Amino acid sequence: xxxxxxxxxxxxxxxxxxxxxxxxxxxxxxxxxxxxxxxxxxxxxxxxxxxxxxxxxxxxxxxxxxxxxxxxxxxxxxxxxxxxxxxxxxxxxxxxxxxxxxxxxxxxxxxxxxxxxxxxxxxxxxxxxxxxxxxxxxxxxxxxxxxxxxxxxxxxxxxxxxxxxxxxxxxxxxxxxxxxxxxxxxxxxxxxxxxxxxxxxxxxxxxxxxxxxxxxxxxxxxxxxxxxxxxxxxxxxxxxxxxxxxxxxxxxxxxxxxxxx
Amino acid sequence: xxxxxxxxxxxxxxxxxxxxxxxxxxxxxxxxxxxxxxxxxxxxxxxxxxxxxxxxxxxxxxxxxxxxxxxxxxxxxxxxxxxxxxxxxxxxxxxxxxxxxxxxxxxxxxxxxxxx
Numbered sequence: 081x082x083x084x085x086x087x088x089x090x091x092x093x094x095x096x097x098x099x100x101x102x103x104x105x106x107x108x109x110x111x112x113x114x115x116x117x118x119x120x121x122x123x124x125x126x127x128x129x130x131x132x133x134x135x136x137x138x139x140x141x142x143x144x145x146x147x148x149x150x151x152x153x154x155x156x157x158x159x160x161x162x163x164x165x166x167x168x169x170x171x172x173x174x175x176x177x178x179x180x181x182x183x184x185x186x187x188x189x190x191x192x193x194x195x196x197x198x199x200x201x202x203x204x205x206x207x208x209x210x211x212x213x214x215x216x217x218x219x220x221x222x223x224x225x226x227x228x229x230x231x232x233x234x235x236x237x238x239x240x241x242x243x244x245x246x247x248x249x250x251x252x253x254x255x256x257x258x259x260x261x262x263x264x265x266x267x268x269x270x271x272x273x274x275x276x277x278x279x280x281x282x283x284x285x286x287x288x289x290x291x292x293x294x295x296x297x298x299x300x301x302x303x304x305x306x307x308x309x310x311x312x313x314x315x316x317x318x319x320x321x322x323x324x325x326x327x328x329x330x331x332x333x334x335x336x337x338x339x340x341x
Numbered sequence: 342x343x344x345x346x347x348x349x350x351x352x353x354x355x356x357x358x359x360x361x362x363x364x365x366x367x368x369x370x371x372x373x374x375x376x377x378x379x380x381x382x383x384x385x386x387x388x389x390x391x392x393x394x395x396x397x398x399x400x401x402x403x404x405x406x407x408x409x410x411x412x413x414x415x416x417x418x419x420x421x422x423x424x425x426x427x428x429x430x431x432x433x434x435x436x437x438x439x440x441x442x443x444x445x446x447x448x449x450x451x452x453x454x455x456x457x
Contacts, residue, residue, distance in 0.1 A: 187453055
């Protein structure tokens, strides 16, 4: 996955993401596609969650998944979730849940629903995402509605080991500041991504090349369409703008030559 | 597959093709959890069944027979431990799709555990 939050010169925030899924899950050597990724594409839908006839939030989901991976709550915050690969992964949490009866940890599917339905501010969402014990490690990418509100919350499974809360967008309007965007793929911010899966460097390069003056949803879409940010695992690209509540999603394919991940 | 995955920034991809836009559905939180997903899942029934069938096979291949059987044999029980309203939503998706409750649960845990 790749998630990007960008802030234009006026402090307006934009959030985009590619959802990549299905690595090592059935490579089709004839079509050059991943089987699970291809099966997921027809299930991508935009969902408008309503209560009492009013929109609570909108999300982009795989039909049948009850959690939330990409969403906007108008005038409040935008949200995306990226997988985090660590040794003590979600399978440990699941085994603890099933075999030890440890039900005090939250599934990401459930905490994301609770945040989208219950949190009324960026700060409240950030607190919930930062301090809840989780079944699986993950990156939460959260954007607010005011200049400077954007963070990558790097989560371990426990609720007292939350890293990188300090990663914020600058409130400065200086175009020279590198803090007018945040890019998260599937690696911790404080280490370089591995050479065999470096989507961060191309994304950062293309954002810097375009410049802050051009920050917009079209720029995010173009960056998210740049290989290998776009790759054979990418099922959809989504764009969000918090103040308008705008959200859109488009199915993706990556014609050869294209990196498998 | 090309040797170098990054060859330059894409500058003309926007706007996306309209035919690639995904359909929109309303999820009514006022409905009982079992009923919230009925319309969406009815429309996506065949696609969901195709994916879950594939996931079962892949999970067996990844975990091996022993661990797969441990997991799959516990999925019914696992569903009963899910908090409300998610347990009821999973049951509603099962009913609308014709999939077993355990299979819908497997689909929903896939993203959680895939990090291994």
